[in-house]
Structures are given as structure tokens and as C-alpha cells.
Amino acid sequence: SAVISQKPSRDICQRGTSLTIQCQVDSQVTMMFWYRQQPGQSLTLIATANQGSEATYESGFVIDKFPISRPNLTFSTLTVSNMSPEDSSIYLCSVEDLRDWGPYGYTFGSGTRLTVV
Amino acid sequence: DQQVKQNSPSLSVQEGRISILNCDYTNSMFDYFLWYKKYPAEGPTFLISISSIKDKNEDGRFTVFLNKSAKHLSLHIVPSQPGDSAVYFCAARHLGKSTFGDGTTLTVKP
DSSP states (O other): OOOEEEEOSEEEEOTTOOEEEEEEESSOOSEEEEEEEOTTSOEEEEEEEETTSOOEEOTTOOTTTSOEEEEETTEEEEEEOSOOGGGOEEEEEEEEEEETTEEEEEEEOOOEEEEEO | OOSEEOOOSEEEEETTSOEEEEEEEOOTTOOEEEEEEEOTTSOOEEEEEEETTOSEEEETTEEEEEETTTTEEEEEESSOOGGGOEEEEEEEEETTEEEEOOOEEEEEEO
């Protein structure tokens, strides 16, 4: 399965600033997924990043707040813009591991723990 | 509307016994169901999956059961080991995207 390097692993940011999270995959993948896990809650899909096209955002998430780049098939960034304390979460990127017989689950990065003060 | 639910936030079992984690879903369009394990400060790790056309899949100590009529799946861990202590998420997949439950924290006591 793919190996994902995600950074930074954690950050403490001031309200109103922006943070860009990077994910590097060791193989080429068509889709990369960005998730958020708020304290005590499940993983919520933010958007799907496809190389060469605009990211597809889920309900409740917008490009102005969470701009995504996907310059090639092994790399993606997620920016959390104009941050507020409500953005304090763990942010994870992931790729799907597909086998001949079907999906073998997602491989996740180790996550970015963001605290906004 | 939460499409994937894990109604038990926590479960505690004795080492060597069976752990049963449950998950319910509402969307009949899901084509695969998956279980993940998550340790603190790490991303979730894939454990086992099951296609919607099957009712059981086994991998070592882990077995997933799917009851489509009840829209229910469960993960059985036998025998449970202290290293299994983690948060377990079930997820349901449709069109390549997965929806996750809230997780169940499993504690296996030595």
C-alpha cells in the first residue's frame, strides 16, 4: 500500500492566519482525500483532490476557506484560511488502496493537529 | 443525517475474550464496508473490508459480518489482545468516498 508523508504534524496558529498542510505520496494516485477530525468526533470528508482539475468539496466546506492544490499525482496541499478556534482539529490526507478485487481501504497520513488560539 | 453510526462509544473486554464492535448504516447504496483502527497521534489504519455482496470476511483474528437486511455490520476480534486497545471506526464506501462512524474505543484488559 501507499506511504503518505504529511506535514506539519502539529501547529499552533493565531486567529486570522492561514496554514498549509502538505501530503506527499510515494506512488501516483488519481484521487487524494482530505478529512477533518474534530475533537471527540468522527472523520469528515472535506474534499476530493484530483490532479488537473478543481477539487470537489463536500457540503459545508468551501474553496475559499479550504483551498486545495494538486499539482501532480503524488502531492497535494490543503490550506486552512482565516483560521478561528473552531478550526482546531486533526486534518488528514488519504488515498484509496485499490486491488483487483476491490478497495483495500484508505491509507492515511499521520495527521496534522491544528490548534487555533 | 448520520449515515454511519457506532452506537457504543466504548467497549472493555478481558484479554483472550471476544471483542464485538457494531455499526449501523442507512444508505443502501454503499458498496463496501471497512474497519479502521486508530491509535493516538496516528492516522487510521485499515483493518478489514467486506463487499456488500458478501456476508462474512475473515482475516486472522478479525472477522467482519454484514447483515444487509438489517443494515448492520460487526467486527469480531478473537482472541482480544491488549495491543488491540484503540479507537475503531467503521466506514461505508460509495463512489470512492467513505463515510465514517464516530468510533468505538476498545480497551482490552490484561
